[in-house]
Amino acid sequence: RKEVEQDPGPFNVPEGATVAFNCTYSNSASQSFFWYRQDCRKEPKLLMSVYSSGNEDGRFTAQLNRASQYISLLIRDSKLSDSATYLCVVNEVNNYGQNFVFGPGTRLSVLP
Amino acid sequence: DGGITQSPKYLFRKEGQNVTLSCEQNLNHDAMYWYRQDPGQGLRLIYYSQIVNDFQKGDIAEGYSVSREKKESFPLTVTSAQKNPTAFYLCATRDSGGTLNQHFGDGTRLSIL
Numbered sequence: 001r002k003e004v005e006q007d008p009g010p011f012n013v014p015e016g017a018t019v020a021f022n023c024t025y026s027n028s029a030s031q032s033f034f035w036y037r038q039d040c041r042k043e044p045k046l047l048m049s050v051y052s053s054g055n056e057d058g059r060f061t062a063q064l065n066r067a068s069q070y071i072s073l074l075i076r077d078s079k080l081s082d083s084a085t086y087l088c089v090v091n092e093v094n095n096y097g098q099n100f101v102f103g104p105g106t107r108l109s110v111l112p
Numbered sequence: 113d114g115g116i117t118q119s120p121k122y123l124f125r126k127e128g129q130n131v132t133l134s135c136e137q138n139l140n141h142d143a144m145y146w147y148r149q150d151p152g153q154g155l156r157l158i159y160y161s162q163i164v165n166d167f168q169k170g171d172i173a174e175g176y177s178v179s180r181e182k183k184e185s186f187p188l189t190v191t192s193a194q195k196n197p198t199a200f201y202l203c204a205t206r207d208s209g210g211t212l213n214q215h216f217g218d219g220t221r222l223s224i225l
Contacts, residue, residue, distance in 0.1 A: 004154075032212050043202055043216035044155070087154060091212055097162035098143060098206060099170075100214060104154040 003027060004103035006088050012109045017078050021106050023071040023088030030101075032091035033064055035073045037084045038105065044087055047073075078110045115139040118203050118217035125190070125197065126225050133188045133220045135203035143206040144186040145214070148172060148199045155202060161186055190222065198224050 006023045013019055025033075033050040048055065050062040050071055061074040071088055088103035119134045135144065143162050147155040157170030161180040175194025180186055190197045203217040 034213070041200075043219050044214075045216070046213050049213070089214075096168045097160075098212065099157065099160065100145070100204075100206075101157075102147075102155040 003101045004088055004090050006086075006103040007106045008104075009085075009106040010109055011106065012111060013078055014111050015078060015080060017110075019075045019078055019082075019108060021073040021075075021086050021088075021108075023073075023103055025069050025071070025088075025090045025101070027090070027092055027101075028069060030069075030090045030092050033071050034089040034091070035060075035062060035071075036087040036089055036102075038087055039084050047086070075108075078108075080110050080112060083108055083110045116203060116205060116215055116217035118201075118220050120220060121218065123220055123222045124225050125222060128192045130189055130191045131222070133190065133201055133203075133222070135186045135188065135217060136184055137186075137205050138184065139205055139215065140183070140208075141205035141215075142183070142208055144180070145204040145206070146170075146176075146178065146186070146188045147202045147204065149202060150199050158188065158201075197222055 004025050035047040036044040037047045038044040050064045054063045059076045063072045085105040085107045087105045090101045092099050115138050117136045125131045145160040146158040149155050156172050158176050159178040161167035164183050167180050177189045201220045204214045207213045
């Protein structure tokens, strides 16, 4: 079983749609969680951290369910510029230090 | 990310050659990471370093080597032992504060001639 799994995608949605991405992780000791956005042939950029209480940043809402080991990202009123691959990232602590495990990503295409 | 410089942007290698990818940072971050990304896939950890003069193998370290002689620099050598080196290589640092965010360089695309 992969450590971090995401919806396989791609998601093709019209402008203005609401899109939900799901992510599950296998290591119950994981401590921090993030959503990154990666444009085609570019480096990943942090979209938002995910907190236990849930957090919102404009049209983006992230939720964390530690009991189910599940993370979500909701994009409301999607824009053409939201088209990208969304990566779920989990931070773990091991004997050496901090490590990050990336999910495979879910590609989103917002269509006019 | 303006604080992390990867070079070169594109690199072509003949089979059997070793090549070194550069990663320099001016963010004063202790931790640095090297990832490999293949088309349509997520990032896989090659090596990481929490502090100068120390580093740890990641999930796919075979055929790669690193050094961390300075805080600012974490070069990655792709050796001839790496049989399938064509990929997008990303260097990252990690915030030392409470956020634990990672910051990425622009990446290096390595191709085999």
